[in-house]
Amino acid sequence: MKIAFTAAGTTWDSQIDSRFGRTEFIVILNEETQQLEVIDNSAVKNEAHGAGTATAQKMYELKPDVLITGNGPGDTAATALKNLNMKIFVDAHNLTLQQAYNSYKSGSLKQL
Amino acid sequence: MKEVVILSGKGGTGKTSITGAFAVLAGQQAIIADCDVDAANMHLLLAPDFAERSDFYSGELAVIDSNKCTQCGICAYKCRFGAFSLSNGTYVLDPLSCEGCGYCQITCPEGAISLVPRKAGQVFVSTTKVGSTMVHAKLDIGAENSGKLVAKVKNSAQELAKLKHKEFVIVDGSPGIGCPVVSSLAGASYVVLVTEPTVSGLHDLERIAGVIQKFRIPMGCIINKFDINPEMSTQISHFISSNGIDYLANIPFDPSFTKAMADAKTIVETQSPAKLIIEEVWATLTKKLIN
Numbered sequence: 001m002k003i004a005f006t007a008a009g010t011t012w013d014s015q016i017d018s019r020f021g022r023t024e025f026i027v028i029l030n031e032e033t034q035q036l037e038v039i040d041n042s043a044v045k046n047e048a049h050g051a052g053t054a055t056a057q058k059m060y061e062l063k064p065d066v067l068i069t070g071n072g073p074g075d076t077a078a079t080a081l082k083n084l085n086m087k088i089f090v091d092a093h094n095l096t097l098q099q100a101y102n103s104y105k106s107g108s109l110k111q112l
Numbered sequence: 113m114k115e116v117v118i119l120s121g122k123g124g125t126g127k128t129s130i131t132g133a134f135a136v137l138a139g140q141q142a143i144i145a146d147c148d149v150d151a152a153n154m155h156l157l158l159a160p161d162f163a164e165r166s167d168f169y170s171g172e173l174a175v176i177d178s179n180k181c182t183q184c185g186i187c188a189y190k191c192r193f194g195a196f197s198l199s200n201g202t203y204v205l206d207p208l209s210c211e212g213c214g215y216c217q218i219t220c221p222e223g224a225i226s227l228v229p230r231k232a233g234q235v236f237v238s239t240t241k242v243g244s245t246m247v248h249a250k251l252d253i254g255a256e257n258s259g260k261l262v263a264k265v266k267n268s269a270q271e272l273a274k275l276k277h278k279e280f281v282i283v284d285g286s287p288g289i290g291c292p293v294v295s296s297l298a299g300a301s302y303v304v305l306v307t308e309p310t311v312s313g314l315h316d317l318e319r320i321a322g323v324i325q326k327f328r329i330p331m332g333c334i335i336n337k338f339d340i341n342p343e344m345s346t347q348i349s350h351f352i353s354s355n356g357i358d359y360l361a362n363i364p365f366d367p368s369f370t371k372a373m374a375d376a377k378t379i380v381e382t383q384s385p386a387k388l389i390i391e392e393v394w395a396t397l398t399k400k401l402i403n
Contacts (some may be wrong), residue, residue: 021259022259049260049291051260065144075323090328090333
C-alpha cells in the first residue's frame, strides 16, 4: 500500500498540512518497505490560482492507495480525484504524520 | 491556537466592521490577518504602523531584451491581449495588459522575450493601535488577490501566533466563494458569517455556507441590520437553523457603525447597542473555541 500525506515538513514528526492544493510537501509512505518518499510541492504552492487541480494532477501521477490530509481537497479537486481509485481521509491537521498514520491504522480518521 | 475566519459571501454586510471589533476585543491575545486584499481596509480601523514590509510576487510578466529584439512585430501580432505596441520605432510592453501567458516567448523568433516574476504588491507585518500584531497586504494597481497571497498572509499570521504564544488568529476573509476564500479556510477552527437581510444576502450566505460545509468547519452566523427587513431575517434564520449553523446574533441597524468608521474607530470603541451585542458574541466565541 502507498499512503500519501499532505505535509508541512518531510519527516514522521512533521505536521499534516491542512491544505491539499497548496500543501508544502506530499510525503508517500510505502508500507512494504516503510520508506518515506518526499515530493516538494512548492511549485504548485506558488501558483496564483488552480493549486487544487494541480495537486490533484500530481496524485494521478503518484497513484497512492490512500490520501491523508486536513481540510481539503476542495470541491474541484475532489471531483477531479473521483476517478482515481484512492481512499481519502480528512481532518488530520493538528496531527503529525506518525499520529495521523496511527489514527488511520486504528480506523479513527474520517473518510470522505 | 485557534483561528476564527470572518466571511460574508456578499460584500458590504459589515464583515470588516465586525472583524475590527473582534480584533479590538481580543487585544494582544490575537494576531490579525487581513485576507480581504482586494479591498483591504482593516488598517483604517486598527491603525497599524506598517513596520515590516516585503514585496510580493505573483504570476509572470513578459520582458523584451532590446539587444536581441529585431522589431519584427510578431509579438504584437500574436499577443491576444494587445500588450505590445510600437513606440518611436521600438516595440514596448504594457505590463497592465500582459497576462503572463508566455505565448510571445514561444513565438518570438529571436528568443528576445522572457517571463519574469511579476511584483503584485507588498505584505506588511504591523503593530496595531491595541498592541496586537497584524499581517496585511496591499496590491499594486491592476493586481488581483489570489489564493497564493491569502495563503502567504495567513501562514505568516499562524507562524507568528505560534511563536508569540497567542490564543487566537482573527482572519478577515474576502467576499465571494472563489480561490482567495477557499484559501482563507485552511486550518480554520471556526467561521463567523456576517450577512444582511436582503435577497442577495441570503443567496450568497447559502453559497458560502455550502463551501464551508465541504471543509467540515463549524460556523456561526450574525444577521447584521436584521430589523431593516424582518421578513428576510426570518428566512435567513430558518436557513441558519436548518443547516447546523450557530445563530450568533441579530444586530439592529445602527448609525453608530458609520459614525465610528468616520472617526476611524471600531464599533466597540463607541457607546451603542451594537457594541454590547458584539461583546457578547465575542465572549460566546472565545468560550466555544477554548473548550
